[in-house]
Amino acid sequence: MGIETLTWDVDVISITCTVRIMNKHALPRLRLVIYLRVSTKGQVDTYGFPSQLKDCKTWNKPHNHRIVEVLREEAESGATDEEDRPELARALDMIANGDADGILFPNLDRLARELTIQEAALSVVWAHGGRAFGADQGEILPDDDSDPMRTFVRQVMGAAAQLERGLIKNRLRKGRAAKGAADGYAYGAPRYGFKAEKKALVEVPDETAGEARAKELRAQVDENGKQTSYREICRILKEENFKTKRGGEWRPSTIAKMLDPEYRAKANERDARARQAKRDDAVMRKAAKARSRFSDKDAGEK
Structure with missing residues (x-):
């Protein structure tokens, strides 16, 4: 016009x-x-x-x-x-x-x-x-009963968007798995001694020095043949001003993850199970809510 x-x-x-x-x-x-x-x-x-x-x-x-x-x-x-x-x-x-x-x-x-x-x-x-x-x-x-296409178009567009997000997530998941298999790091917080930089792991000198000191202490044995305890290593690292990755207190479990690959693997498996349990619980709660809505509707109709 x-x-x-x-x-x-x-x-x-x-x-x-x-x-x-x-x-x-x-x-x-x-x-x-x-x-x-x-x-x-x-x-x-x-x-x-x-x-x-x-x-x-x-x-x-x-x-x-x-x-x-x-x-x-x-x-x-x-x-x-x-x-x-x-x-x-x-x-x-x-x-x-x-x-x-x-x-x-x-x-x-x-x-x-x-x-x-x-x-x-x-x-x-x-x-x-x-x-x-x-x-x-x-x-x-x-929604309008005289215009069913309105509802159809809206729901089809929503379903298509949901499908696209699912495909993107799946590609990201596969890409991370492939990268992790190739060089051992794909995403997430790097372990002590390293940081992520340009999608690759690089050493952090202060942290690698702390890890080396922890290994040195763990290798020491007393007159009874006992290794230095994780708790004692925590005390010494704090005393010598070695920092944790996030600046908090040193804990025996942190030292165990740092020095013991088997303990670290078990801890990672435990964390993965906890995350899966949380997801499963969320699915069950969602199903319970849906069931409750249907139950309420059926009761109302009766």
């Missing part, structure tokens, strides 16, 4: 301006809560809080909705989407209680990674008369 408008007479231009003003006032100024989410262990795409907030504010600038709250969620990496989401629950409560008219988020992926959780959150918003907006696509309209 831009070029054609220049050819119209003054009366038409006046009418056009009047219509635009009326449309602007016809759109309600909503109270929105901005919801942002990252993982505490970092985002693969480095899309952090500042960038997310900037995108939300950029989208809102021409709409001029009132931002009543900005909520930042630091979700624990590895947890399921339903866990550790107090800020999302708070945002939904604000809408349910009438303290906000809707929610604004950078994109659906930041609302929730899993399609089922996205749909559950949106259903809560819509059930209380709220509105949902993504900075990347505008308003996400509620």
Whole structure:
């Protein structure tokens, strides 16, 4: 309409301006809560809080909705989407209680990674008369029986995004495994004596000196043929101002991991089992919540 408008007479231009003003006032100024989410262990795409907030504010600038709250969620990496989401629950409560008219988020992926959780959150918003907006696509309209394609397209896009994230994670996992098999280091905190630099391990002189001193002490034996205890090594290293990797206190278990490969391997296996148990527990809690929702629904129908 831009070029054609220049050819119209003054009366038409006046009418056009009047219509635009009326449309602007016809759109309600909503109270929105901005919801942002990252993982505490970092985002693969480095899309952090500042960038997310900037995108939300950029989208809102021409709409001029009132931002009543900005909520930042630091979700624990590895947890399921339903866990550790107090800020999302708070945002939904604000809408349910009438303290906000809707929610604004950078994109659906930041609302929730899993399609089922996205749909559950949106259903809560819509059930209380709220509105949902993504900075990347505008308003996400509620389901409409007369337009089933609306629901289909939204869910297919969400499923496709979830599949893409799964494929990316799988490639990263395989790449790390291959790199670890090649040179012994792929990711994570390097052991004492080393640091990660440009995706490779390099020695830390102060730490290698501390490790050498610990080995020297462990090799010493008393008149009864006993080696220096790990606890005694801790005392001597502290006394000689050797620092731990994180600057904390020396502990016997730290010395054991440093000097005893078998102990270190067992400790790593134990940590891996603990992480897996945590993931299994999260899955079971999620299943219990889903079962509870179905049970409540069945009870209501009866």
